Amino acid sequence: MNLSLRTVNVTRYITPLREGGSLPALAEADDDFKYVLKFRGAGHGVKALIAEFLGGQIAKYLDLPVPELVFAKLDEAFGRTEADEEIQDLLKFSQGLNLGLHFLSGALTYDAAANDCDALLASKIVWLDAFITNVDRTFKNTNLLIWKKELWLIDHGASFYFHHSWTNWETAAKTPFALIKDHVLLPKASKMEEVHQLFTSKLNATILKEIVNQIPEDWLQWEELSISPDEIKEIYFQFLCLRLENAKLFLKQAQDARKTLI
Incomplete structure (x- = not known):
């Protein structure tokens, strides 16, 4: 790809x-x-x-x-x-x-009460958001669109919130992600185990490194930190690798949270 x-x-x-x-x-x-x-x-x-x-x-x-x-x-x-x-x-x-x-011209905001989402896709989106610690896919603000009768994901800017404090990135990588309980698609996400097996076999250090290395140098000049752009990239890479290695933690958190909803 x-x-x-x-x-x-x-x-x-x-x-x-x-x-x-x-x-x-x-x-x-x-x-x-x-x-x-x-x-x-x-x-x-x-x-x-x-x-x-x-x-x-x-x-x-x-x-x-x-x-x-x-x-x-x-x-x-x-x-x-x-x-x-x-x-x-x-x-x-x-x-x-x-x-x-x-721009998806003519797209409509996803409404959990009016729009459907099949269990497999819902489980994939919940897993992704738990992996990247996305706090912003809730009933209040779904960040999902319906375009040409299909569901589309937008706006991941609130993910990776560890980088606003930065010093505890290792701990954050191994944290289950309790806020998944507020995810708009969690009630429909009945295939989390299947998705977990699929995504943990597909993601690996090589692909994560490739993605992280594409972050523009222009975005890595952080005046508040005395570390180089390469060091910043390395921490994002290590965060993602640790998150993937400990994926069972956020999987269980999501599954347990879902049990309280059904």
Whole structure:
């Protein structure tokens, strides 16, 4: 599977998507496609982009339905004519490399009460989110879309939350992930054991290394830490490897949490 990302140049800012604190936007690029842009100058900055990138790439490798990710370049002049000062500042601080998700035109937000999801797919998504510690796939904010009658996963920027404190990454890697109890698809995830066997046989250190090595150097210049970009990459890699080695911990947590719901 080709996990490399295309790079596009953003040519037109269309409209802000005022959801959450990251202020993503709908924009057009020089390939004539529209993208939901996630900006390095917003909220948690490049760490949210790294989480979005890693979560999306792992989901893609596991054959889960995710929109295409692209690296999206903003040049220095982009957004100078934007009338909204907040957006203008966001664009100013986001010069350089950002992340775009292919815009699924006409998609509707997944509603657990109105939309179905088969047990196998639900189990795959729950396993993925427990693996990447995604806190943001709840009934309140599903981060799932229905597009062309199919379910699509979006927004993994709240994953890998260990990187906001960083010092306890080893402990975080071996923590079961109690917040899985709030996952919107947990009630439907009756095939967790089957998925666990499938995904732990498919994921390995080689593929995790390949994905982590694709994190742009531009996103790894962290002023708050006195470690190099290569050292930061190594910690993300070690976190994922440890998480995979201890996958039975978060599997059991999810299975136990599900028992309280059914």
